[in-house]
Amino acid sequence: MMRIEEIESFVAVAEELNFSRAAERLFIAQPALTRQIASLEKSLGVKLFDRTTRNVRLTEEGQVFLRGARRVLEALSVAEGEIKAMASRKESILEVGYVYKVLSLPTPEWVDRFVAAKPGVVARSSQEDFARLNNSLLSMAIDVGFYGVTDMSFIPQDLEYLNFAEGHEDIVLPTDHRLAGRPFITVEDLAGETFAFPFTEPTKEFSPAMREIAEQGISVSFYQTGFEESALSLVEKGEAITGLSYAHGAINRNVVVVPFRSVYSIKGCMVWNPDNNKKVLYEFIHFVEQITGLKRN
Template sequence: METRELRYFVAVAEELHFGRAAERLGIAQPPLSRAIRQLERRLGAPLLERTSRSVGLTEAGVVLLRESRTALDAVDAAERRTRRAALAPTGDPGVVLATKAGASNGLLSKLLDVYAAEPGAVSVEVVLCGIGEQEQLLRDGRADVALLHRPFDGTAGFDTEDLGSESQLLVLPAGHPLTGRTDLRMADVAALTAPPMARWPRTDGSYPDGPGPQVREHSQLLQLIALGRAAALLPESVRSHLGEDLVSVPVIDAPTVTTVIAWPPQSRSTAVAGLVRTATRL
């Protein structure tokens, strides 16, 4: 299969409309339809269920969509990393590390300091991401390694090492009735209606249903909580970043959050390997 065919199929599978997919790709609809039919013949399986009014995915189409995204991410990643290596002034492109802004600050600072003192250490560019963005940067080659947080971030398809786990807190505006409690349970969190729980994007970019505000940035989230517009369940390490207008209460039965360092399994970078070794040692 050609990458061009995969890009054509992904556009149709995501739009579920040949006209919109053709417009998105910047091509006419007839050659797009022919390309999809040719792909189906080559694979020996229907990928789309077509009617006069709708387009849907078959079971084979669902599998190819998932695999196509992975394959195209790998192609894009190879191109980006090759270009970065070619443009590096010293011939060494260094390492790009993606992490969520405001998360794992203590670990990140220590990791960078200790790694910089290692023999053969290269430069590390830190990319601070919005909520959930570091996973995609790692998949498409804009980052070489990332700090992710299970269960919030997806780690499927990556090699990972666990770096530590922590409990969770409910962060509320100061003066909220629940801030007088010594601890809470998930049932208390589920029953909370004012302020509503903030919503952040899933890995596909969509948001879960609910009345709470949609957030993408850690600083945005904390400001909304301070204004009494949102509440959030966050890792215990966030406590050191809370101002006087925010209060945290432990949620004793909340699932633990595990920080992991992740990298693509096909990586052969000795610099990435060195950074991972330093992180696991810490």
């Protein structure tokens, strides 16, 4: 089977009609060039050149093959250019992943400010649950992720992180709920309650309430909804309760927010894969360190 190097060598000899000049043009030794042409002629089963001690000229078969060889090399050059352009575009895209509980933290603003300061950079955001986001970071489908954890040990060892905040979890209740007037809520208060959460059932990794419920064997049930607003709508209707990060923004719903008292807290983290060599990722990490004064762990 012919190789690209052989086709390139053939075109160089065909255009120079001189093996020495063609070898210089290709930065290879003349004997190596001669062997490549011989290998190509053997693959094709024809002579491509008539050679004498003084002259080199294309055979009729060589003239036909030259037209096709040039088209092949031109197509390869175009394809290479397209791939390089695609790689360049990917290098300028920052893939950002969120777990819904931290969507209201300052992190989206950091991304917006970074993009505004970096012409040509584009940020693409997606929402994933805790496990899928970690898998996406490990596979480098996502460049940087934002989520809260109740313990740093829940962050996979192969990922690096910057811990930028820490706080409690709030429980969001219907206005007429039995716990609505409490100054705080404990895990025992949640027994028998129905929770509504978007996308996925929450886990102990990022919810203090769910961690204590699991550890103490408290019985609760869940609704899984499509969006955070859908969960809040169920709360407003009195059909469920939900939990939100301490840093949530204003809730434009007729609901009550009560802090959850826990031995655990939510630690807001920016997480990435150190094996990801995208320049835009490390520019973003440096940008966040500059505007926050924080340093990666």
